Amino acid sequence: MLDDSKNNTRKVTDAICLPHSRFPRIVIVGGGFAGLALVEGLKNKDVQVVLIDRHNFHQFQPLFYQVATSGLEPDSIVFPFRKQFKGYKNVSFRLAEVKEIQNSINTVITDKGKLTYDYLVLATGTKTNFFGMEEVERNSLGMKDIRDSLNIRHMMLQNLEQAAITCDDEERDALTNFVIVGGGPAGVEMAGALAEFCKYILPKDYPEYPSSIMNIYLVEAMDEVLSAMSDKASSKTLTYLENLNVKVMLKESVSNYDGRVVKTKSGKTILAKNLIWTAGVTGDFPKGFDETSIVKGNRLKTDHHLKVYGMDNVFAIGDIAGVITDETPKGYPQVAQTAIQQGRHLAKVLLNTLLSKPSKPFTYKDKGSLATVGKRKAVADLGKFHFGGYAAWLLWSVVHLVSISGFRNKLLVGFNWAISYFTYEKSNRVIIRSFKRTKKVDAQYTSTQE
Ligand SMILES: Cc1cc2nc3c(=O)[nH]c(=O)nc-3n(C[C@H](O)[C@H](O)[C@H](O)COP(=O)(O)OP(=O)(O)OC[C@H]3O[C@@H](n4cnc5c(N)ncnc54)[C@H](O)[C@@H]3O)c2cc1C
Numbered sequence: 001m002l003d004d005s006k007n008n009t010r011k012v013t014d015a016i017c018l019p020h021s022r023f024p025r026i027v028i029v030g031g032g033f034a035g036l037a038l039v040e041g042l043k044n045k046d047v048q049v050v051l052i053d054r055h056n057f058h059q060f061q062p063l064f065y066q067v068a069t070s071g072l073e074p075d076s077i078v079f080p081f082r083k084q085f086k087g088y089k090n091v092s093f094r095l096a097e098v099k100e101i102q103n104s105i106n107t108v109i110t111d112k113g114k115l116t117y118d119y120l121v122l123a124t125g126t127k128t129n130f131f132g133m134e135e136v137e138r139n140s141l142g143m144k145d146i147r148d149s150l151n152i153r154h155m156m157l158q159n160l161e162q163a164a165i166t167c168d169d170e171e172r173d174a175l176t177n178f179v180i181v182g183g184g185p186a187g188v189e190m191a192g193a194l195a196e197f198c199k200y201i202l203p204k205d206y207p208e209y210p211s212s213i214m215n216i217y218l219v220e221a222m223d224e225v226l227s228a229m230s231d232k233a234s235s236k237t238l239t240y241l242e243n244l245n246v247k248v249m250l251k252e253s254v255s256n257y258d259g260r261v262v263k264t265k266s267g268k269t270i271l272a273k274n275l276i277w278t279a280g281v282t283g284d285f286p287k288g289f290d291e292t293s294i295v296k297g298n299r300l301k302t303d304h305h306l307k308v309y310g311m312d313n314v315f316a317i318g319d320i321a322g323v324i325t326d327e328t329p330k331g332y333p334q335v336a337q338t339a340i341q342q343g344r345h346l347a348k349v350l351l352n353t354l355l356s357k358p359s360k361p362f363t364y365k366d367k368g369s370l371a372t373v374g375k376r377k378a379v380a381d382l383g384k385f386h387f388g389g390y391a392a393w394l395l396w397s398v399v400h401l402v403s404i405s406g407f408r409n410k411l412l413v414g415f416n417w418a419i420s421y422f423t424y425e426k427s428n429r430v431i432i433r434s435f436k437r438t439k440k441v442d443a444q445y446t447s448t449q450e
Contacts, residue, residue: 015113018092021048026350027108027117029098031058031081034318034339035123041347043088047354052110054097056080060404062336064143065186068152069193070428071420076412078146079405101288103311119350122300122316123343126281126334139259139437140275143186152276154435159273164208170271176214177272179262181254182279183220184228185371188237190276191218192374195244200424216246217270221253226379228333229369233379236388240373281334283320295322299331304361306346317342323362332364341365370396375421
């Protein structure tokens with residue numbers, strides 16, 4: 001058990017100030033599912049843990065779509081690191097963005113200064129991949145950050161308000177049409193929630209126009225939605241979406257979007273001022289890795305002990321880790337379960353390494369997949385069992401509620417869900433900050449600023 005409190009006086013050892021410690025320093029970049037699970041595994045052990053993140057909170061990405069569609073407030077699905085680490089004697093959090101790794105001198109360069117490490121762990125996740133289509137990136141919104149979700153919410157509410165003002169029929173159509181690109185879990189869940197907004201909220205809030213005015217398109221390049229799930233889950237989901245009047249366009253991909261007209265590769269056009277892009281992600285890591293360390297999807301190539309190839313003391317976990325072995329030539333799926341399991345596993349590997357003990361290689365235990373389509377409908381693949389409907393939705397609700405960080409957050413989310421289950425009411429339809437698009441590509445952090 002760690003007893004380093006006597007040495008716990010602040011001393012300037014690096015440009016970023018840290019408590020003095022006689023234990024080896026493990027620097028973790030990124031406090032997502034993977035980074036947080038690793039911190040938990042190293043809590044109060046004989047190591048100094050420094051978590052660096054560009055945000056001061058952990059984000060629960062699976063519920064971003066509910067913030068975007070006014071179902072939940074953002075503070076119920078994010079959790080401050082400092083609150084999480086209360087009582088963790090060996091853990092320090094520093095709010096900074098890591099820009100570069102200089103592994104030859106064991107140094108991390110951040111926007112706030114530098115610091116050294118004995119072991120470094122990259123848990124930086126991914127960012128939205130627009131596949132080089134700059135005009136699409138400039139005019140659409142991704143959903144990879146809580147601010148993206150708020151941008152989507154504000155864009156949507158502002159456009160609906162503007163639609164009530166305009167007398168131009170074509171402009172009104174553009175303002176009330178929504179295109180979601182990508183038929184994975186994020187796109188499907190977003191489409192389902194928007195469709196319910198259209199069915200239950202629109203007639204109450206905007207009596208001036210019929211609910212048929214709001215069209216929701218889901219564009220997917222493959223011939224099915226939720227292609228990573230079973231065929232049964234994919235076909236059930238398609239039926240659920242169609243029953244909610246979502247226009248699903250399969251085997252179709254977006255080739256351009258100028259902010260008003262969506263063009264597809266097959267030559268179709270859709271008039272829409274709302275485009276939400278969930279069609280892909282790409283690894284997001286700082287400078288300092290050469291091409292031999294990078295694999296498909298811009299992930300860091302790691303071995304089965306989660307060590308980055310060619311580096312002795314640098315590890316990668318979660319979405320950013322491309323664990324390429326004979327058994328996993330494409331790496332593991334980029335989902336929360338993989339990230340959590342890798343974080344937990346790496347904690348054991350690091351502690352064993354310090355004691356010169358061998359570690360078992362990482363193996364992923366697939367606990368199943370769930371996706372929801374609006375309220376009361378979901379699909380579940382649990383081993384041999386594939387089912388859908390109300391039972392799957394109940395399971396989805398319980399799993400998500402249990403996984404959210406913080407007792408207060410669980411209560412807030414549970415309370416909101418209970419109200420909306422009985423009333424279909426969403427209480428957060430307020431435009432707090434107006435959404436304004438910037439001209440900048442990759443505008444995710446600046447687009448709400450006026
Ligand atoms: C909309 C959406 C819905 C999803 N739904 C599901 C779902 O239903 N089920 C499921 O299993 N998975 C889902 N996922 C995927 C899941 O969220 C990811 O697999 C998971 O978050 C990966 O965890 P991670 O720790 O690797 O990265 P992340 O959770 O992305 O965390 C990365 C962290 O690193 C920080 N960071 C990044 N770069 C830097 C830097 N240079 N300096 C400092 N900090 C940095 C970020 O701020 C962030 O806190 C969803 C993802 C999205 C976007």
